[in-house]
Amino acid sequence: MLDHCSISHKGGLVLWSRSFTPDAAHLASSSASPVNSLIREALIEGRTAEEKYEKDGYAVKWTFVNDLELIFVVAYQRILQLTYVNDLLAALKSLFVKYFEPFLTSFVASLHAISTAKVAANEVTSWNFVKAFDGWDTVFDKLLRGLEDRAAQDRKARLRTVARPAPEESTSPSDDQSTAPSLSSDAPHDEQQIARNVQALKNRLRGRGGRRGGGVSRTASRSGVDNVPTSDSESPAKRKAKTKTQRKWGDEPVTESDMASLDFSLDKNEASNGAIGSHDLQALVDQSSLGTRTRDGLYEVKDWEFSKEGEADKFIANALQPGGAKAAAPSGSLGTLGSLFARLTGSKVLSEQDLKPVLEGMKQHLMKKNVAKEIADKVCEGVGESLVGKKVGGFQTTNAAVRMALSTSLTRILTPKTSTDLLLSIRTKLSSPLPSSQQRMPYSITFVGVNGVGKSTNLSKVCFWLIQNDLRVLIAACDTFRSGAVEQLRVHVRNLSMLGVNGATDSKGRVELFERGYGKDAAAIAKEAIMFARDKDFDVVLIDTAGRMQDNEPLMRALAKLVSVNNPDKIIFVGEALVGNEAVDQLTKFDRALRDFSSASSSGKGRGIDGMLVTKWDTVDDKVGAALSMTYVTGQPIIFVGCGQTYTDLRQLRVANVVQAILND
Known part of the structure; x- marks a missing residue:
């Protein structure tokens, strides 16, 4: 059974929602809602390629309609393992767009007009979603009931298949009845026969034939001679004692002076000559790598800077010039991407088939940059989901759309959710007020x-x-x-x-x-x-x-x-x-x-x-x-x-x- 279902705009407006339990209704309106957590921890960070999101015992699945900027979300208890959720999301997306596409198109256009300050912001309040989506509840109930009934019938069919006894299969006799007894035979066995079968199987696994005797050598066994003792069966008195003798490195034991001469870890006159051993103190500090001091006197380490600044942007721009893609594109993966982008010409709505070769080239490029394959797959899937259904036209528009989608996805993933200012965290803890009876604890890492x-x-x-x-x-x-x-x-x-x-x-x-x-x-x-x-x-x-x-x-x-x-x-x-x-x-x-x-x-x-x-x-x-x-x-x-x-x-x-x-x- 579902707990929550909603249809929202990417800007945050909820167009329609349904909660099926009191707990789900409470969760849907609280900040701890799985849907709100999904938006904060998955959608905002660009993790749109995940199959599902789990939070506090709930599983959440979603899908997009990019051209109308809609998000369809379904939440249910993780333990239920509902099999029809993917079909429900697909049907929801298809039916909702089919019934209300004119209204949704004008609604999205009005939001864009507000964002560009072409109309007053208060015009958005004139939209009456309850009236606009009148009759959708009936369609949704019928769709959900049909999917649940079909899932119940499939479950009953599987149970009948499991309960039906499997047909008996005839077993062929073993090639070697003496060494491979049939333990699965329906014929009754007495205790002696069972013991003989077990022993024969053990002997076969040991590779020693049908007779016992672990101490019998293979040569004697092949020649038909039994109970010939080997070296392992000799008495302990006849064996030579094999003990490891202590190795002597010198005639005399090592003295303290010898140890001192070999000890290079102790301080030896460092204070007097200003050196550590034979190394100069300055060798421990690279002057060119020293950080900088702020106005407050704080020492900050340097930023890592990529040396080839601007080269990627320049290359993509050149690669997507009409007629110049081949001349500007090297044999690298972004060159391949540039040529693939160039195929998406003219004004059209991007489909999965259009983006498939582009995303494959993008994935290969990310893997060459040492991105893990699993992560490269998810990043590319997320970029694809954000582009499917979008209308593009011309070289520059296509380049801008794909370039911005990939850059935005990477930026969202890499942008930290928490502060990276470790020094600020340390000073905040050390300067926080404490009761007079309490002793301040150090900051531990x-x-x-x-x-x-x-x-x-x-x-x-x-x-x-x-x-x-x-x-x-x-x-x-x-x-x-x-x-x-x-x-x-x-x-x-x-x-x-x-x-x-x-x-x-x-x-x-x-x-x-x-x-x-x-x-x-x-x-x-x-x-x-x-x-x-x-x-x-x-x-x-x-x-x-x-x-x-x-x-x-x-x-x-x-x-x-x-x-x-x-x-x-x-x-x-x-x-x-x-x-x-x-x-x-x-x-x-x-x-x-x-x-x-x-x-x-x-x-x-x-x-x-x-x-x-x-x-x-x-x-x-x-x-x-x-x-x-x-x-x-x-x-x-x-x-x-x-x-x-x-x-x-x-x-x-x-x-x-x-x-x-x-x-x-």
Whole structure:
């Protein structure tokens, strides 16, 4: 049974709606409505290619009529699995347009006139939808009743098919009755016969013939000699003891002086000569990558900029010139798209057949930009749905329509729903008023991700950025599994403590390491670190976690425990820019595991990924499709990208730059 059905204009006006239950009527009028959530989280973000949207136990499906700018929406309880919803949407769209097309055309034209200020805005109130759609309720009821009756008949037919006994099939005798007994025979067997059949089957699977005796050698068995002992059947007294002898590397044990000479991790006169080992301090900071200071004295990292600015727009414009498409179009995928766009000439209404080759070329282009195949399919389907039924005319109109649809779709997906200003979030928490009896908690950030993506390295880059903004940072070494993880963070802390802030030559006291060694509970260490930071007046706690694969359930449960116990302010997923299709699998399973396991281990709602940090960004040039894939999967923003080996190699992403790089050929 349906819960809600509505027909709306894309501008937000509801032309007709029907709720079938009191709960559905309440939900339809509230901000928590599944339909309102669909508009906020799917339609506005350009996720129009999804098969259905699920929210709070409801499933929502929809379809468009682009030329009339209409949205048809159906909501029902997810557990029901209604089979006729797709047919209902198709029939609704067809019948509603057939009955009321003249009224709808004039209504949409009046809205466009209002938006262009050609008529007064109060004229829109003169439309009487109840009177205009008189009789539609009867048509809808008849349509719905017919589809429900047909679904009920199909369900009864399936049940009769399942209940009907299957005809008996004759089984052919086995080729080898001695080694492959028929266990499915209807003839009664006594216990001895069953035991013999089972034993024969076991012997056949072992490949040892019809006799038992696992210690009989194959040579003896083939020659007809039974019970010939092999080396495995010899008594333990006759066997030689096979023990591994200890290897000796020297005549004398290693002394403390030997260990000291081999230890390169300790500080050795760094304060006196201004160097770290044999490396100059300046090698840790790339002056060309340093961020800028705002008027308020805040340190901001640089924006990532795409170097080939304007090339994509220039190319598409040249490719779509009459008679010049072949000369201007290279062998790239956008060149192919340009030639496909050129076919859509003249004034016409775009159909699915017209757009099919264009969308296929668009999908191949996105995949070449490292966009995951699943995401490329959905983006192209969404672009196609927004164009089907639109009237275009001439080269420039077609180019503008397709170009704007693709650019708009990418921009909607990449535009963050939440603020990416991490520094603002930190300062807001630290400056919020507290009761006099309550002690201020530090801002905590947890870094999670798979093995080897660069969590610890990029954590140190974020730490450098925080130190430059005069914040005291405590790094919690919660990777208690990987050998050298604590030592790696210790080196970073030592380096960061010697880099200057605002011209100073030393920043000791601004960053410290909190560690408890290896093999300990990471959740307990993180909790201790947060309490230590609270007592010592640290501003931020950066929690480093062990890398783990997204399919490893025990490790994902341990990570969810760390999240539920400590409730960090931000959970940042660290991923690679090179992963392509793997980004979808990694992020989906990380987010789902965190939400499921953290909600199961705590009374509150499960926590998911709050943002992403994409590493190795400097290795992909303009193939930045991983940003699109990651943002599409989670709906969360990319806060930073890592693009080098120094502490200043951190960048912010601008949506326009990413869209430009994706569209570039």
